[in-house]
Amino acid sequence: MSPTEAPEKPAVVEFRSTSKWYGQVIGVNNLSLRIGPGVTGLLGPNGAGKSTLLQLATGQLRPSQGEVRVLGVRPWSNAGLNRYIGLCPEQDAMFEWMTGRGFLRACGSLAGLGRKAARQAADRVLEQVKMTAAADRPVRGYSKGMRQRTKLAQALIHDPQVLFLDEPLTGTDPVARHELMELVAGLAKQGRTILVSSHVLYEVQTLTSQIVLMNRGRLVAFGDVRQIRDLIDAHPHRIVLKGPDRRALAAKLVRWDDVEGVELPRDERSIVVETRAPDRFYQRLPQLAREADAPIEEIYSDDDNLESVFKYLVNP
Numbered sequence: 009m010s011p012t013e014a015p016e017k018p019a020v021v022e023f024r025s026t027s028k029w030y031g032q033v034i035g036v037n038n039l040s041l042r043i044g045p046g047v048t049g050l051l052g053p054n055g056a057g058k059s060t061l062l063q064l065a066t067g068q069l070r071p072s073q074g075e076v077r078v079l080g081v082r083p084w085s086n087a088g089l090n091r092y093i094g095l096c097p098e099q100d101a102m103f104e105w106m107t108g109r110g111f112l113r114a115c116g117s118l119a120g121l122g123r124k125a126a127r128q129a130a131d132r133v134l135e136q137v138k139m140t141a142a143a144d145r146p147v148r149g150y151s152k153g154m155r156q157r158t159k160l161a162q163a164l165i166h167d168p169q170v171l172f173l174d175e176p177l178t179g180t181d182p183v184a185r186h187e188l189m190e191l192v193a194g195l196a197k198q199g200r201t202i203l204v205s206s207h208v209l210y211e212v213q214t215l216t217s218q219i220v221l222m223n224r225g226r227l228v229a230f231g232d233v234r235q236i237r238d239l240i241d242a243h244p245h246r247i248v249l250k251g252p253d254r255r256a257l258a259a260k261l262v263r264w265d266d267v268e269g270v271e272l273p274r275d276e277r278s279i280v281v282e283t284r285a286p287d288r289f290y291q292r293l294p295q296l297a298r299e300a301d302a303p304i305e306e307i308y309s310d311d312d313n314l315e316s317v318f319k320y321l322v323n324p
C-alpha cells in the first residue's frame with residue numbers, strides 16, 4: 009500500500025471467495041463481499057442464494073470453499089458469536105402453543121440471559137415490534153404479519169450488533185411493512201449492521217440505497233441502487249397498459265418523446281409501451297388518462313420484477 013492510500017475500513021461482514029454446494033446444486037458461487045454498518049439490501053429472485061448467504065454468515069452452514077468472517081471471526085462452529093448477531097429466518101418455526109411473550113422469554117434464556125433479564129428483554133422487543141397487546145395470546149392464532157413481527161423480536165432479544173433478516177416483510181400488510189421498515193432504519197441509525205434480504209426491489213430501495221444483487225449464487229452487482237438502476241434504465245422497459253379504449257391511449261402515447269414503441273396485442277384491451285425512461289413515463293400516466301379521456305384499468309411491467317432485471321444485468 010502506498011502512503012497516500014487510505015487503509016481499508018474493517019468490514020463487519022465479509023465473504024472471501026466463498027462457495028457453498030448442496031451436493032450437485034450450487035447455493036453460493038465464489039462470492040466476495042465486504043459489508044459495513046448501516047442497512048444493506050440483499051436482492052435476488054427465488055433460488056439466487058440469499059438464504060444460503062445469510063446462513064453462512066450466521067454459522068448455520070459451513071462454506072464449501074473460501075471464508076466468511078463476521079466481526080472478524082468465522083461464524084461456523086463459533087457459538088460465542090451468537091451473542092453479537094441476530095437472525096430473523098425466512099421460515100417460521102415457533103412453538104405454536106406458547107404465547108408470544110413466553111416464546112420471546114424462552115428465546116432470551118436460550119440467548120444466555122438470566123430469568124429477569126429475559127423477561128425485561130421480552131417486554132422491550134414486544135414494544136419495539138408493536139406486539140405488546142397480543143403478547144399473551146398463543147402464537148398459533150397469530151396472522152402472518154404478527155408472526156413476522158414476533159420473528160423479528162426474537163432476532164432482537166439480546167440486542168445484537170449485527171442483524172440478518174431473511175425476507176422480513178413477506179406477508180405483512182402495508183401498516184406492518186411501514187412500521188417494520190422504520191424499526192429497521194432506527195436500529196441502523198444506532199450503528200448496527202443490518203443485512204436484509206428481499207426479492208422486491210421497491211421494498212429494499214425504501215430502506216437503503218446500498219444493495220447487493222445476486223443471481224444463481226453469484227454476486228451480480230453491489231453498490232448504490234441508483235447506479236444499478238442506471239444500468240437497468242439503459243435498456244428499454246416494456247410496460248403494459250389495459251383499458252377499454254386502447255386506441256385513444258395509443259394515439260396519445262405515440263406522440264410522447266419518451267416512448268420508443270407502441271404495440272397493440274391481439275387481446276383487444278392492452279397496449280405494450282417501450283420506454284427508456286420508465287420513471288418519467290409512470291409520472292406522466294395520470295396526464296395521459298386525462299388527455300385521452302380514456303381510463304387506464306391496469307398497469308404492469310414485467311421489467312419491474314427482478315427476474316428480468318437480472319436478465320439485463322447478466323446477459324446485457
Ligand SMILES: Nc1ncnc2c1ncn2[C@@H]1O[C@H](COP(=O)(O)OP(=O)(O)OP(=O)(O)O)[C@@H](O)[C@H]1O
Binds near residue numbers: 052054056058
Ligand atoms: N438444503 C438445501 N439442499 C439442496 N439445495 C438447496 C438447499 N438450500 C438451498 N438449496 C438450493 O440452493 C440454491 C440457493 O437457494 P437459496 O434458498 O439460498 O436462495 P434464495 O435466494 O434464498 O431463494 P428464496 O427466495 O427462494 O428463498 C437454490 O438452487 C436452492 O434450490
